[in-house]
Amino acid sequence: MDKMPAWADAVLVPLISILLAALLSALVILAIGESPLDALTLMIEGALMRSSGWGYTLYYTTNFIFTGLCVAVAFHARMFNIGGEGQAMIGGLGVALVCLFIPFPHWSVALLVATLAAAVFGALWALIPAYLQAKRGSHIVITTIMFNFIAAAVLNYVLVNLLRPTGAMDPATATFPAATHLPTFQDMFATPDNPLFRGAPANVTFFLAVLACVAFWLVMWRTRLGYEIRAFGHSESAAKYAGISPVRITVVAMLMSGGLAGMMALNTTMGEAERLVLNATEGAGFIGIAVALMGRSHPVGIFLAALLFGFLYQGGAELALWTSIPRELITVIQALVILFTGALDNMVRMPLERVFLALRKGA
Amino acid sequence: MTQAPAIELKGISKAFGPVQANKDINVRVMPGTIHGIIGENGAGKSTLMSILYGFYKADAGEIFVAGRKTDIPNSQAAIAAGIGMVFQHFKLVQNFTVLENVILGAEDGPMLRPSLARARGVLKQLSEDYELSVDPDQLIENLSVGHQQRVEILKALYRQADILILDEPTGVLTPAEADHLFRILDGLRAQGKTIILITHKLREIMEITDTVSVMRRGGMTATVKTAETSPEQLAELMVGRKVLLQVHKTPARPGAPVLQIDDLRHTDRHGVERLRGVSLTVHAGEVLGIAGVAGNGQSELLEAIGGCVDASGSILLNGKALPLSGPGSDGAARRAAGIAHVPEDRQTEGLIMPFTAWENTVFGYHRDPACQTGPLMNNAAIKQQAQDKMTRYDVRPPNPALAARNFSGGNQQKIVLAREIERDPDVLLIGQPTRGVDIGAIEFIHKEIIRLRDAGKAILLVSVELDEIFALSDRIAVMFDGKIMGERAPESTDQTELGLLMAGVTASQAGDPIAAVDASLHQKERREARAHD
Known part of the structure; x- marks a missing residue:
């Protein structure tokens, strides 16, 4: 009965969307007088051909995996969590507090406690919109957007007035103690005669993100909670019929979502900057929406989509560095990818369905 | 009869993707008759009528109206050809009056007043002719369902429809209202109008139609004179095999x-x-x-x-x-x-449509320890029992990995029944x-x-x-x-x-049943309207 095979739906549709986005981007680059082919070569070389390039690509990928999973949990419960950005900011605050004020003996202990803090802070930031949605019917899209602004303001206040070391001009915390330094890919893989990942920020949290993908799959498709979240997401009236509490699922799904967003801060705050700065999230919370859409809310898809956006981020930075293509154009390219994979999904899907239908009739 | 048929369909076919909704349909509807179209859900009745009313375009075939080949690309063309449709779900503006609804889309000019005045006269005439009494100045939201249906019929007649299609018209009516509707249809037939009645209720077909066409799986299996057939024969034509219409049961022993x-x-x-x-x-x-x-x-x-x-x-x-x-x-x-519960709406309550059949066979019972191994769900065991249930209840196809939405209505209901009954x-x-x-x-x-x-x-x-x-x-x-x-x-x-x-009428009030029914329904709607305010 299904209109096309599952592999076409999962692989072909996003692939064609990306190609279309790339084609349009090429036209834009052509229009400003640069060579699209050179640009592509530069992006690939910068992001994928050197180990340090990979180190950056995977660093961004880590962020996008966490925020992608964050949006996907909410999607499964039919909620649109636009608040990943704010939840990640507050998660960063949690990371900073434990790193600054708890003397850790070893980075592994620090990572464990900081993960907990990040998840709890992020989850709590999602709790209020979740509660308002579940009990008062306030729309989660509106409240999470508002909470992004509140989070930014809170962080600003805390950094400027409370956590800024005296005398510093920068709205940021002091650098974390050395014991909280997370092993980077350079620390882990470089040998004296083969200096891999030199200077790149990718660190051990990447593996944590991969672990989160596995855990996400287990919870969603192998546990009772995941079953209930998915059931609720498909039909609230059916959930009520089965004795699944809408309030409970709404709150639990948003706590998980916020927790995942918060964990993104481990990568940026503890892994890279080693202090909390004002704009640590850099819009990754919003990229998470595109990642979840493109990845069909499935961890494998999210991993691949996060990798693509990691590549775009790193490749884009290279472009800005080496060509006269302005930085803003990178945003245009990313936006085109989001537009084609997220919003214009059906534009590719429907003709493709027709093609498969015709093929089947012919067969 | 030498008269040309009011409607003649020749070789109508329509496919939606791989689904052949109508295949090679031939039917003639004679003027001044009530022609029933009966068939199970999904037999293609609604598709056929949608083609006739210009909602869908047929892949092949021709439509003749009063002997003339007619193209019906949209509903305006259908109205122009004298075809009116009364949908199962009424298409009325709730906060407009009856009069406003009747002229909606058929106004004489940019100003409403002349149209309304003309419509008032036409409506008065129509309601006298056909027992179609409705207060023209009443808001639709204050009318009972039966009266709303009359407004739909009036709308079609106001547009000078000679051919009236009614899609499952009695689904929402009380038996008394349904009787009244049939009297109206009788009157319309007596005035020479042609009526096509779509239904799945054998009783209505036997009661009111002159001719009946039976549809099964997109095809027209037979057209017979109602007087020359029986409910049993029609049921057999609908299903394609002998069916037991009576339920055999012994007296209950409570x-x-x-x-x-x-x-x-x-x-x-x-x-x-x-x-x-x-x-x-x-x-x-x-x-x-x-x-x-x-x-x-x-x-x-x-x-x-x-x-x-x-x-x-x-x-x-x-x-x-x-x-x-x-x-x-x-x-x-x-x-x-x-307490086991087979809900009224299996698609939004009883089943999660995109879930697989095996996931659905424990829906509501998924917290049962038998469904768990440690922190995870015991999917292997759930699949096994799902396979068992589907075999025993003859769910077709017996494939537990198929999504619930890919089963037919009857098989979906069997999945729900199996789940609820098996828990004893x-x-x-x-x-x-x-x-x-x-x-x-x-x-x-x-x-x-x-x-x-x-x-x-x-x-x-x-x-x-x-x-x-x-x-x-x-x-x-x-x-x-x-x-x-x-x-x-x-x-x-x-x-x-x-x-x-x-x-809502008890025996003591039943002196004038029609008036009592109207009063009672009105009271109910008033109460609900008050609560909304």
Whole structure:
């Protein structure tokens, strides 16, 4: 009965969307007088051909995996969590507090406690919109957007007035103690005669993100909670019929979502900057929406989509560095990818369905 | 007859993707007759009528109206050709008056006043001619469903339709309203109008039509004179094999009271009180049927007993009171207590349509320890029992990995039934057990309900099909406007008496039944409208 095979739906549709986005981007680059082919070569070389390039690509990928999973949990419960950005900011605050004020003996202990803090802070930031949605019917899209602004303001206040070391001009915390330094890919893989990942920020949290993908799959498709979240997401009236509490699922799904967003801060705050700065999230919370859409809310898809956006981020930075293509154009390219994979999904899907239908009739 | 047919369809075919909704349909509808089109859900009746009304374009075939080949690319063309349609779900603007609705889309000019004045005159004439009395200045939202349907008919007649298509017109009517509708149709036929009546109810076909066409799986299997056929023959033509229309059952042997409901009340989120003090008792080994027109609290009654909504009053199960709100009052708790629930709407309540069949076979029972291994769900065990159930209940195709939405209505219902029955409950709540279910599966489901009754279960049946209520129930309670109007034994009552009760009229008021029905329905709608304000 299904209109096309599952592999076409999962692989072909996003692939064609990306190609279309790339084609349009090429036209834009052509229009400003640069060579699209050179640009592509530069992006690939910068992001994928050197180990340090990979180190950056995977660093961004880590962020996008966490925020992608964050949006996907909410999607499964039919909620649109636009608040990943704010939840990640507050998660960063949690990371900073434990790193600054708890003397850790070893980075592994620090990572464990900081993960907990990040998840709890992020989850709590999602709790209020979740509660308002579940009990008062306030729309989660509106409240999470508002909470992004509140989070930014809170962080600003805390950094400027409370956590800024005296005398510093920068709205940021002091650098974390050395014991909280997370092993980077350079620390882990470089040998004296083969200096891999030199200077790149990718660190051990990447593996944590991969672990989160596995855990996400287990919870969603192998546990009772995941079953209930998915059931609720498909039909609230059916959930009520089965004795699944809408309030409970709404709150639990948003706590998980916020927790995942918060964990993104481990990568940026503890892994890279080693202090909390004002704009640590850099819009990754919003990229998470595109990642979840493109990845069909499935961890494998999210991993691949996060990798693509990691590549775009790193490749884009290279472009800005080496060509006269302005930085803003990178945003245009990313936006085109989001537009084609997220919003214009059906534009590719429907003709493709027709093609498969015709093929089947012919067969 | 040498007259040209009012409508003639030649070789109409229409496919939606791989689904052949209509294949090579040929039919002639003679003028001045009522022509029935009967078939199961999904047989292609609605598609055919949509082609005739210009909603869909046929892939092949020709349409002749009054002998002339006519192209009907859209509904304006259909109206121009003199075809009017009364949809199952009315297309009326609720906060417009009858008059405004009638001229909507057929205004004479940019100013409304002349159109309204002309329409008022036409409407007066029409209602005198055809017993179609409706107050032209009343707002639609203040009209009963039966009156709203009359407005739809008036709309078509105002557009000078000679051919009227009615799609399942009695689905939402009380028997008294349905009788009135049939009288109107009679009058229209007498004036030379042609009527096409789409229905799945054999009784209506036998009662009013001159000719009947039977559809099965997209094809037209036969067109026969109604006088020369029988319900049994039509059913066989619809299904393609012999069908048992009667349910065979022995007298019930009721045991102790199992489900005792007293003064049950429920107010929905719009503030309308949907259950207004319902009291009922269901005994072991009997079927209590709840008759009523849709929307009189039957759905809420099932939901309140099944734990889907909060209520007040009391429900005793085997003598023990169940909590009606707060913790321990949800669907899971009711299931644990021994109340199984086959909901009215399997697509939005009973099943998660994108879930696989095996995931659905434990829906609601998924917290059962048998479904768990440690922190994970025991999917292997769930798949195994799903396969078992699907084989035993003859679910087709017997593939547990298929998504629920890929099964036909009847097979979806079997999945729900299997899930609820297999837990060996004390009480079975069952709503609209055969809605959208093919005749073959209806037979199976009815047998299953009687088998459970004979096994000593207490069964509460809600159905808007009076025939079904009569066929299965040992006692019949009639609901109107959130209250039980009365209880009858099926052998000592008839459709007329139940019909009046369903319209809220008790025997003492029945001096002038039509007036009493109108007054009663009006009162109900006033109450609901007040609650909305």
